[in-house]
Structure formats: structure tokens, C-alpha cells
Amino acid sequence: MLPFLPIDVADPVERLEAIRQRMTGHKARGEAQAENSLLALAGRFPFAPIAWSLRLLARFPQRTVAALVTNVPGPRDRLTVRGRTVTELLPATPIAMRLRTAIAVLSYAGQLTFGITGDFDTTPDIAVLAEGIEREIRRLRQRAEIRRPSRPEVSGP
Structure with missing residues (x-):
């Protein structure tokens, strides 16, 4: 359930x-x-x-399951690969059977990234979903009076 x-x-x-x-x-x-x-x-x-x-x-029939959302706690500290800082991790969630839309929320170094996977034939308006997520997070931040922290500078050649 x-x-x-x-x-x-x-x-x-x-x-x-x-x-x-x-x-x-x-x-x-x-x-x-x-x-x-x-x-x-x-x-x-x-x-x-x-x-x-x-x-x-x-x-x-899985009429009540339209989408799946999962959160994945990622590393709290920045990672490096061969001496270079990893700036972002991108989550991806597979879709299968009747589950045609999936959203993964991944935390990394104090930031959240949303990865949306969808089947175009059944969910051609994935961009609307992404815009809705962005809008609601913006509203939540405004309502909670949280200012967005600036992204740290990434060094490297």
C-alpha cells in the first residue's frame, strides 16, 4: 500500500x-x-x-500507481575523481511494466537533484511535471523563507 x-x-x-x-x-x-x-x-x-x-x-491493473518517487541519500561531502571535483550526480530510475513515470531525488553535498524518467508514449508531458516540481520547490522555499545558497566554485583546468 x-x-x-x-x-x-x-x-x-x-x-x-x-x-x-x-x-x-x-x-x-x-x-x-x-x-x-x-x-x-x-x-x-x-x-x-x-x-x-x-x-x-x-x-x-495498477490504476492507483501512476508514478514512483524515491529519495536516495548521497554523499554529504564533495567527491573527486582523478583530482577533479564531481560537480553533480544525476539520478535515474528505471520504468517497467505499468509504471511509466519515475522520479528520483538524490542528495549530494547539500544539494538535491531530481531525475525524471518517463515513457513518452504514455507521459509526453514530462516537461510539465519538471516545471511543476521547480515551481513548487520555489514556493516552498519562499514560504519557508529559505534563501538559495550560492553554488561553490569548481576549480580545474
């Missing part, structure tokens, strides 16, 4: 608090742990029966 997003809450700070409460309730009821237990159990069975089961489950 996935928690529903409170899209009916107009104020961005109140909406964020409602999401936090719903996710806390979801975790407290043990639903997330049950999902993890099911995945762990699947790792103990032969591949073929698991694959058949997943194919069977994929045939059931």
Missing part, C-alpha cells in the same frame, strides 16, 4: 508536513518492512517461480 499524496493541500509547508505524517504512518504500520521482507523472501526461492509470479501480478 502506497501513501497518497496530499495534492488537495494548497500551502506548500502544510503539504510537506502532511507528506511527512503520511510517510511516518506508513512506516509505523510496518508496511515498508513487509515489502522488504517479501523482497528478501523472494531472494531465497528459485528464479523461475518468482518471475512467473511477477508476470502474473503485472497483469493486474
Whole structure:
């Protein structure tokens, strides 16, 4: 069972608090742990029966799952590769079966990056989704009176 997003809450700070409460309730009821237990159990069975089961489950309508959003905590400190600073990490989430839109939120060195993956045939307006995310984060920042920190300078040849 996935928690529903409170899209009916107009104020961005109140909406964020409602999401936090719903996710806390979801975790407290043990639903997330049950999902993890099911995945762990699947790792103990032969591949073929698991694959058949997943194919069977994929045939059931998933009308309530329109998109998936996941957050991935990344490194807090800047990384370097061969003496050069990594300026940005880009998240990518695969789509499959009836899940045709996925959003990954990755933190890295105090910044968040959103990666949106979508199937053009079923979601041709991904740009509208990206613009909506940008607009709502801007509203949240304004409402919470948070100023955007300047990006650190990156050195290198």
C-alpha cells in the first residue's frame, strides 16, 4: 500500500508536513518492512517461480500507481575523481511494466537533484511535471523563507 499524496493541500509547508505524517504512518504500520521482507523472501526461492509470479501480478491493473518517487541519500561531502571535483550526480530510475513515470531525488553535498524518467508514449508531458516540481520547490522555499545558497566554485583546468 502506497501513501497518497496530499495534492488537495494548497500551502506548500502544510503539504510537506502532511507528506511527512503520511510517510511516518506508513512506516509505523510496518508496511515498508513487509515489502522488504517479501523482497528478501523472494531472494531465497528459485528464479523461475518468482518471475512467473511477477508476470502474473503485472497483469493486474495498477490504476492507483501512476508514478514512483524515491529519495536516495548521497554523499554529504564533495567527491573527486582523478583530482577533479564531481560537480553533480544525476539520478535515474528505471520504468517497467505499468509504471511509466519515475522520479528520483538524490542528495549530494547539500544539494538535491531530481531525475525524471518517463515513457513518452504514455507521459509526453514530462516537461510539465519538471516545471511543476521547480515551481513548487520555489514556493516552498519562499514560504519557508529559505534563501538559495550560492553554488561553490569548481576549480580545474
